[in-house]
Amino acid sequence: MLETERKIIIDTIKMLCYRAETELFNLIYPFFSRQEDAGRAFIKSLFYLTGDLIPDEESGRIVIRYHTLANRRSKIDP
Numbered sequence: 001m002l003e004t005e006r007k008i009i010i011d012t013i014k015m016l017c018y019r020a021e022t023e024l025f026n027l028i029y030p031f032f033s034r035q036e037d038a039g040r041a042f043i044k045s046l047f048y049l050t051g052d053l054i055p056d057e058e059s060g061r062i063v064i065r066y067h068t069l070a071n072r073r074s075k076i077d078p
Helices: 001-033 038-046
Strands: 052-054 061-066
Touching: 001 038
Parallel strands: none
Antiparallel strands: 052 061
């Protein structure tokens, strides 16, 4: 029974991660509209980058400024 519960929890986490990835991809879709795989690979690569978290109290957001990316296509203007 414990193994079944473990599998349900792991499957739920995987599903949540996929949904979060999909929502992030939808934000950058205009830049990768013809290449969904490239867009998803770009999103995944962002999670491995170093960067700075900059709180913007006026707008109630946190700005993420990534450090150097590998190629020009991956460059993000903050």
